Amino acid sequence: MSKQIKSLLQQAELYRSQGLLREAKKKYKLVEELIAGSDKLPNKQKLLNGLSKKMEALNRDVENIEKAPTTPEMSAHVNELIKKLFSFSSKDKDAGNSALEGAIALAKFGQFEGALEEFEKLLNVKSQRLSAAKNILRCHLEMGDIETATEKLEKWQKGDLLVSEQIEKLTVFYDDILEKKGLKKEPVVEEASAETASQEEKFEEEEEFLDISAVAITFDSGPYKGEQVELDVSFQSGNVISLIISSKDEALIENLKVGVRLDDVHFYSPVAIFRGAGLVSAMTQIKSGPKKGDYSLDIKIESL
Amino acid sequence: MAVFNLKKREIECKIVYYGPGRCGKTTNLEYIFKAYKKQVEGEMVSINTEGDRTLFFDFLPMELGKIKGCDVRVQLFTVPGQVQYSSTRKLVLRGVDGIIFVADSLEVRREKNMLSLKDLQQNLKDYGLNIFKIPMILQYNKRDLADEGMPIMPIEKMEKDLNRQLKVPSFPGSAVKGDGVGVTLQECLKRTLHSLQKQFNWAQK
Ligand SMILES: Nc1nc2c(ncn2[C@@H]2O[C@H](COP(=O)(O)OP(=O)(O)OP(=O)(O)O)[C@@H](O)[C@H]2O)c(=O)[nH]1
Ligand SMILES: [Mg+2]
Numbered sequence: 001m002s003k004q005i006k007s008l009l010q011q012a013e014l015y016r017s018q019g020l021l022r023e024a025k026k027k028y029k030l031v032e033e034l035i036a037g038s039d040k041l042p043n044k045q046k047l048l049n050g051l052s053k054k055m056e057a058l059n060r061d062v063e064n065i066e067k068a069p070t071t072p073e074m075s076a077h078v079n080e081l082i083k084k085l086f087s088f089s090s091k092d093k094d095a096g097n098s099a100l101e102g103a104i105a106l107a108k109f110g111q112f113e114g115a116l117e118e119f120e121k122l123l124n125v126k127s128q129r130l131s132a133a134k135n136i137l138r139c140h141l142e143m144g145d146i147e148t149a150t151e152k153l154e155k156w157q158k159g160d161l162l163v164s165e166q167i168e169k170l171t172v173f174y175d176d177i178l179e180k181k182g183l184k185k186e187p188v189v190e191e192a193s194a195e196t197a198s199q200e201e202k203f204e205e206e207e208e209f210l211d212i213s214a215v216a217i218t219f220d221s222g223p224y225k226g227e228q229v230e231l232d233v234s235f236q237s238g239n240v241i242s243l244i245i246s247s248k249d250e251a252l253i254e255n256l257k258v259g260v261r262l263d264d265v266h267f268y269s270p271v272a273i274f275r276g277a278g279l280v281s282a283m284t285q286i287k288s289g290p291k292k293g294d295y296s297l298d299i300k301i302e303s304l
Numbered sequence: 305m306a307v308f309n310l311k312k313r314e315i316e317c318k319i320v321y322y323g324p325g326r327c328g329k330t331t332n333l334e335y336i337f338k339a340y341k342k343q344v345e346g347e348m349v350s351i352n353t354e355g356d357r358t359l360f361f362d363f364l365p366m367e368l369g370k371i372k373g374c375d376v377r378v379q380l381f382t383v384p385g386q387v388q389y390s391s392t393r394k395l396v397l398r399g400v401d402g403i404i405f406v407a408d409s410l411e412v413r414r415e416k417n418m419l420s421l422k423d424l425q426q427n428l429k430d431y432g433l434n435i436f437k438i439p440m441i442l443q444y445n446k447r448d449l450a451d452e453g454m455p456i457m458p459i460e461k462m463e464k465d466l467n468r469q470l471k472v473p474s475f476p477g478s479a480v481k482g483d484g485v486g487v488t489l490q491e492c493l494k495r496t497l498h499s500l501q502k503q504f505n506w507a508q509k
Pocket of ligand 2 (some may be wrong): 329330331356357360382383384385
């Protein structure tokens with residue numbers, strides 16, 4: 001047992017040193033349970049005290065990470081770099097759009113002051129005027145300054161920088177975000193004209209149905225209510241997967257009647273785990289062979 | 305996104321290190337920065353937050369010299385792996401030409417690897433790119449931890465988890481020691497330049 005504890009502690013220390021704090025915590029918890037549940041350990045209380053110190057330190061790490069600023073002030077040099085690295089339109093062919101993309105990148109990285117400077121300049125570029133104006137409003141709102149945003153809008157409404165159609169669009173846009181405000185957490189910034197970007201990057205797409213190697217089903221009713229059961233997939237045809245269920249597993253068979261909808265399924269594919277839903281579409285008892293008596297169950301994948 | 309200047313015979317392409325938080329993407333780049341000084345063009349820029357986690361990206365520009373009569377430049381990026389930085393991750397991925405997916409060999413990170421690959425697939429798809437077609441390499445990082453008795457996954461298991469369908473080249477690695485870092489990058493560059501050649505026919509015959 002002390003060997004096991006030692007190994008778990010080593011793991012916990014390593015995970016912590018790599019910043020895998022949740023994983024570290026889990027191991028510490030496990031050690032705590034082991035120690036608490038044992039009556040053979042001679043210096044039990046001392047061990048537990050040491051452990052709780054470690055867990056406290058870990059909690060402090062977590063706290064520091066959680067309250068770290070998400071938008072650091074960056075040097076002018078880095079701001080220039082971001083503008084350069086994240087403007088994708090050609091500077092020669094479409095300078096305006098290229099500059100807009102750079103400014104949007106700054107805003108997305110939380111550099112609102114720098115972004116505002118760029119957007120203000122872009123108000124002078126006719127083709128970018130409306131996008132620039134929208135983003136200026138967004139930036140002020142993201143900085144929590146509704147007053148300035150509203151003032152700017154009013155100024156544009158009265159002035160002649162924008163034509164009336166643009167002003168109308170801008171006003172609708174502004175009302176819309178004000179309404180949504182408080183709902184979105186991450187700063188959302190108006191994309192540069194999507195067409196140019198997608199034309200360049202669009203290649204043909206191909207839908208391939210992924211191989212599912214296993215599923216984990218969480219049941220919301222029946223004998224397995226609240227539990228997650230992992231099962232291997234034995235066969236797949238398109239979006240129907242087949243699983244074998246042992247005849248001994250009566251409770252599971254009970255839970256997986258034909259027609260039952262499974263709303264919480266993890267589909268394990270080689271590419272990734274997908275969360276989705278499925279429908280039990282068939283259940284047949286195997287009549288011969290090594291799995292005789294067991295059940296073959298079909299699940300139709302309804303959504304991934 | 306690759307930039308060509310056919311008159312000057314220059315190419316610039318973008319390679320992105322992707323993978324779950326703490327898997328070792330930044331460590332890969334740091335090693336390259338130290339070990340390939342001659343090819344590095346300027347400084348490595350890292351924008352981090354508490355605990356050395358990448359907040360926005362790491363950036364390392366390289367100059368590979370002449371390949372088939374063309375001056376080849378590469379921009380290496382890492383994305384922030386932590387789940388909450390998804391919009392930044394997507395932004396950094398934009399315009400990518402080749403991907404190095406760094407997977408964490410630690411058993412406790414198994415599911416995170418798979419989720420990150422799924423996230424990559426989705427983000428590529430949003431940009432109209434197909435994960436099965438883009439030049440890509442897998443790196444199974446932190447193999448050195450086996451020597452310290454840490455529970456890590458056997459390569460075969462990781463291949464099954466991550467590479468059964470992709471079927472891309474994969475390399476074991478230890479970014480802290482530098483093992484596997486070079487070959488991973490070289491193979492990715494090879495594939496990326498090959499794919500760009502097919503698309504744009506840049507090489508001198
Ligand atoms: N033992 C060992 N540790 C490694 C290896 N590669 C990275 N690490 C450690 O893992 C931790 C995270 O490494 P990073 O390179 O910052 O990971 P990252 O993928 O950039 O993480 P994010 O920026 O949060 O996405 C650090 O403590 C590294 O020292 C490796 O090959 N072996
Ligand atoms: Mg990093």
